[in-house]
Amino acid sequence: MSKCAGCGILLQNDDALKEGYTKNLDNKFCERCFRIKNYNEYQIVDKTNDDFTNVFKEIEKSRNLVLLLVDILDLDSIKDLELTNDVVLVITKSDVWPTGISDKNILNIKTKLNVVDKIVISSLKNYNLDELLSKIKKHQKSKNVYVVGFTNAGKSTMINKFLKNYSEKDDNLTVSAMPSTTLDMLKIPIDNDLTIIDTPGLIEEGSIYNIASSEMLKKIIPASRINPKIYQVKVWQSIVVSDIFRIDAADNNLLFVMSNALTYDRFYKKTDRLENLNKITLNVKENSDIVITGLGFIKVKKAEVIDIYIDKRISVYTRKSLI
Ligand SMILES: Nc1nc2c(ncn2[C@@H]2O[C@H](COP(=O)(O)OP(=O)(O)OP(=O)(O)O)[C@@H](O)[C@H]2O)c(=O)[nH]1
Ligand SMILES: [Mg+2]
Structure with a gap:
C-alpha cells in the first residue's frame, strides 16, 4: 500500500468518508489533499496527541537529529516538551514578526530539550534556509532528520522549500492554514546524504486553533x-x-x-x-x-x-x- 505524497496517510479506496480515500490507488494524493491543493477546500480532522505517541517513540529510538519548529507567535508551546534526541530549535515565520525585535531576544526561550543549535527562519521569504541546511549537515547523526512541532508551525512548508532549493524534485507536501494537515510520517529525500521526515503536528491544549472555524483561522x-x-x-x-x-x-x-x-x-x-x-x-x-x-x-x-x-x-x- 502506498502513502499519500501530500499528507503521509495510507491510501485506500474502500471508504470515501475515511482518511486516505482516493478513487484510484494509482493516484499520488488522497482526495482530501487533492481538494486542499486544487480548491483550497478543507475538511477538519479530529486529531489528538495519542496519535503522536508512536511518532515520538520511533524518533527517540532512532536517536536521529530533530528539527523542532516553533511558530514565532507561539514560543511558549514547547516549554514542557520532552525528547531525548539532539534538537535544533527552528523559530519559523520571522516575516510576520513586527520590525525592531532582535532574533537574539526570540532565541532566548527556555526548554527541557537537548538543544544543540538554534535559528530563526522564514520559509516564505527564504530567510536563513541555507544557514539551517548547514546546521543540519553539522549536527545530523545519519541521513534521516525528523521535523517535529505543533500543528501549523510551518513544518511541511519548510520541507517544500528545501525540496525547491536543494533537490531536483517537486514540492509535493500539502500545506494549509488548518490544523492537522499532515496526517502521518512521510520520508522526503533531499539529496544522497539527507532525508527529511515530515510528521503530523502536535495539538496544543488551550490553543484557539482547536476551536476556530476555517473563516476565523484565515483571520487569526x-x-x-x-x-x-x-x-x-x-x-x-x-x-x-x-x-x-x-x-x-x-x-x-x-x-x-x-x-x-x-x-x-x-x-x-x-x-x-x-x-x-x-x-x-x-x-x-x-x-x-x-x-x-x-x-x-x-x-x-x-x-x-x-x-x-x-x-x-x-x-x-x-x-x-x-x-
Ligand atoms: N507568513 C508565513 N507563513 C508561513 C510560513 N511557513 C508556513 N506558513 C503558513 O503556516 C500555515 C501552516 O503551514 P504548514 O506547513 O501546513 O504547517 P505544518 O507545521 O506542516 O502543519 P501540520 O501539518 O498541521 O502539523 C500555512 O498557512 C502556511 O502558509 C512562513 O515562513 N511565513
Ligand atoms: Mg504539515
Whole structure:
C-alpha cells in the first residue's frame, strides 16, 4: 500500500468518508489533499496527541537529529516538551514578526530539550534556509532528520522549500492554514546524504486553533508583517477584539501583537459585550505580555489588574515581555 505524497496517510479506496480515500490507488494524493491543493477546500480532522505517541517513540529510538519548529507567535508551546534526541530549535515565520525585535531576544526561550543549535527562519521569504541546511549537515547523526512541532508551525512548508532549493524534485507536501494537515510520517529525500521526515503536528491544549472555524483561522493567522495596534488607556475602558476576547483596563499602554486582519472595538463605558464568556482576572506586572494561546499577545506597560473575557477553552497567561 502506498502513502499519500501530500499528507503521509495510507491510501485506500474502500471508504470515501475515511482518511486516505482516493478513487484510484494509482493516484499520488488522497482526495482530501487533492481538494486542499486544487480548491483550497478543507475538511477538519479530529486529531489528538495519542496519535503522536508512536511518532515520538520511533524518533527517540532512532536517536536521529530533530528539527523542532516553533511558530514565532507561539514560543511558549514547547516549554514542557520532552525528547531525548539532539534538537535544533527552528523559530519559523520571522516575516510576520513586527520590525525592531532582535532574533537574539526570540532565541532566548527556555526548554527541557537537548538543544544543540538554534535559528530563526522564514520559509516564505527564504530567510536563513541555507544557514539551517548547514546546521543540519553539522549536527545530523545519519541521513534521516525528523521535523517535529505543533500543528501549523510551518513544518511541511519548510520541507517544500528545501525540496525547491536543494533537490531536483517537486514540492509535493500539502500545506494549509488548518490544523492537522499532515496526517502521518512521510520520508522526503533531499539529496544522497539527507532525508527529511515530515510528521503530523502536535495539538496544543488551550490553543484557539482547536476551536476556530476555517473563516476565523484565515483571520487569526497573520498573512503579512504584524503592525502592532497601540492603545493609550487613561480612563477605564474595554477593547473587544474581533469578538474573540475583551480586555478591560484603566490606566495603561497596551500593544496588541496579533494578525492585522483582526478588528478592534473600543468602549469608554461599561459594556456587556462578550460578558457570557469566561472572565479571567490577571494581576499583571509591569512590562509583561498577556498571551492568548495561538492568537498572539498584548504587551502591558504598567502593573495593573486586568480582566479578559474569552472562551474557556483558550488558555491565557502572562510572561515577561518579549518586546
Ligand atoms: N507568513 C508565513 N507563513 C508561513 C510560513 N511557513 C508556513 N506558513 C503558513 O503556516 C500555515 C501552516 O503551514 P504548514 O506547513 O501546513 O504547517 P505544518 O507545521 O506542516 O502543519 P501540520 O501539518 O498541521 O502539523 C500555512 O498557512 C502556511 O502558509 C512562513 O515562513 N511565513
Ligand atoms: Mg504539515
